[in-house]
Structures are given as C-alpha cells and as structure tokens.
C-alpha cells in the first residue's frame with residue numbers, strides 16, 4: 043500500500059484510523075452480519091448510528107438545545123436554494139460576496155427574492171475579506187449570509203460580521219469542525235461534509251428551532267422544507283446512510299484527538315509551517331491578505347506559469363498530490379484539513395524549499 047499526501051480541496055483526505063475502522067466493519071457491522079451499506083435506514087442498528095453521530099456532533103460543537111441538527115442531501119449547493127425558500131419571509135436577504143460560493147448562493151437566492159450584495163471583495167480577486175463592521179443592512183432583511191471559509195481563495199472570517207441583529211447564515215463547508223464555534227451566534231450554520239468531515243453526498247445543517255417553520259415560500263418542495271426534515275429526524279426519505287456512518291466515525295476520532303480546541307491548535311501549527319515558509323520565500327507567494335488567511339486552504343503562486351506546472355508535476359512524483367490551484371486563481375493550493383498530518387505539511391515545505399533552491 044502506498045498512501046500519498048493528498049492536498050485536494052474536496053473530496054479530501056480522511057483520517058487513516060477511520061478508513062481502517064470502516065474497512066474492519068465493512069462486511070459485518072458490530073455482529074449484525076451485514077455492511078452499513080446494506081441495512082435499512084429504519085433499522086435499530088442504523089438508528090443508533092445516526093443518533094450517536096448527532097450526539098457526538100452536539101458534544102463537539104456544544105450545540106445548544108434549541109438547535110436542530112439535520113443530515114441532508116443535494117450538496118451545499120442545494121442549500122443555496124433551500125435557505126431562501128425557508129427563510130425569506132420578507133423576500134429579502136443580504137449577502138457578503140467573498141468568492142464563488144457566496145456568489146453562487148446569492149445568485150440562487152435572487153431567484154426567490156431580493157438578494158442584496160452587502161459587501162464584496164471581487165475587486166481584488168477575493169484575496170481579502172471586506173470590512174463588515176457597518177454594512178448597509180436594512181430592517182426588512184430576513185438574514186445575512188456569509189461563506190465563512192472560502193475554499194478557492196483561501197480566506198476565512200476571523201471576526202464574524204456585524205449583522206445588526208439579523209440572523210447570520212454561514213456556509214462552513216471548508217472549515218467544518220476545524221475550530222470551536224459559538225453556535226448561538228448563527229441562525230443556520232451548515233456545510234457539505236466532503237472536505238473536512240466525511241464522504242461526499244451529505245450536508246449537515248445546524249438550525250435554530252424558530253427558523254424551522256411552516257410558512258415557507260409556497261412553492262418550496264417537501265424535501266427542501268427544513269420542517270419536513272426536522273419532523274422526521276432527517277429520515278423523511280432514505281438518507282446517505284454511508285456518509286452519516288463515516289461522519290460518525292470521524293466525530294469519534296475528533297473527540298479522541300481532544301476535540302475542536304485541540305484541532306484548532308493543530309491546524310494553526312500546520313498552517314504556520316506553510317505560511318512562515320511562504321513569507322520568506324523568494325519564489326512562492328501566498329495570495330491572501332495576512333489577517334484573512336485560512337487555516338484550511340492555502341493558495342500560493344510563483345511568477346511563472348511554467349514554474350507552477352513544473353512544481354506541481356515534480357511534487358506529484360514525490361507523493362504530494364492535488365496541489366493544482368483553482369482555475370480562477372491559478373498556481374497552487376494546499377488544502378490542509380483536520381486529517382492532513384503535520385508530517386504532510388512538513389514534507390510539502392521541505393519539497394518547496396528544495397525546488398526553490400534548484401530552480402531559483
């Protein structure tokens with residue numbers, strides 16, 4: 043077996059211990075003689091899997107009792123529609139545009155109501171976060187929306203925006219469980235799990251109970267009503283059983299590592315190794331304003347397309363894979379999620395240094 047260091051933005055690296063545990067349990071889950079892939083979502087065994095996963099997530103994030111946890115499908119992209127459908131009573135919401143995913147969410151919301159752009163960092167290719175201390179938020183807005191960690195551009199809200207009392211809705215797909223959160227600061231905090239938590243095909247949404255209502259926009263499909271999902275414990279129809287199971291294993295793994303305070307500490311340590319190197323390099327440059335840097339996604343460039351391509355090719359041969367940057371930024375991007383070991387980042391930096399010396 044030869045495992046690489048996988049810097050993919052998502053689907054992405056998972057803890058090896060979790061993959062091995064899933065392998066051990068693949069044919070016979072806890073003595074029930076079948077795989078999780080084969081069992082009814084209405085069985086007692088699966089009920090215990092989903093209940094335990096929810097409780098472990100509640101423990102990790104310290105989720106208050108007045109929040110529901112929903113296990114949903116359709117990717118984060120489907121929530122771009124579900125959120126306005128469920129929340130736009132006044133048919134108006136504010137969006138902070140910090141990258142493609144916030145932009146797509148805003149465009150989707152504008153199908154259902156007025157999606158106002160409150161601020162944007164498009165002028166500098168989303169390489170920073172706009173000042174969100176005094177946004178033009180009006181009384182009739184139903185919520186304020188952010189993408190907390192911008193996977194493509196490598197920015198992260200280190201301070202949440204001043205929403206002037208409006209509910210904050212946050213997409214945390216690429217920083218899910220990478221740091222502790224005060225859940226009570228959000229109306230909805232949600233993310234696709236395929237970056238930091240588990241296999242693709244599952245979105246976890248943590249929603250304050252009063253936002254789960256009957257009076258949604260009239261055309262909202264049954265499946266997209268938060269109330270349908272909440273009333274049925276995320277089992278209105280057949281959920282993504284496999285992903286819920288693996289996420290549950292990851293939650294246990296996170297608890298065993300010491301929880302989210304410990305994960306944040308490790309993530310800070312790992313990111314510092316890479317950023318410290320970038321800050322002194324004469325060849326590689328980070329693309330993000332220092333105070334807005336993400337701990338999860340680190341884009342960087344050289345000043346030559348040829349060098350970028352050579353670097354990616356040679357890094358791949360060294361077992362450092364999926365380092366190509368997003369097509370809109372170019373260059374490289376290292377995604378260093380929870381499951382990326384420190385050794386992976388150290389090996390990447392050692393290789394960058396070697397490459398710089400050989401090609402500088």
Ligand code: PMP
Nearest residue numbers: 117118119143193213215216234
């Ligand atoms: N939001 C963010 C921050 C993302 O990084 C992504 C996927 N890269 C999405 C939303 C879209 O996720 P999905 O593919 O699950 O719809």
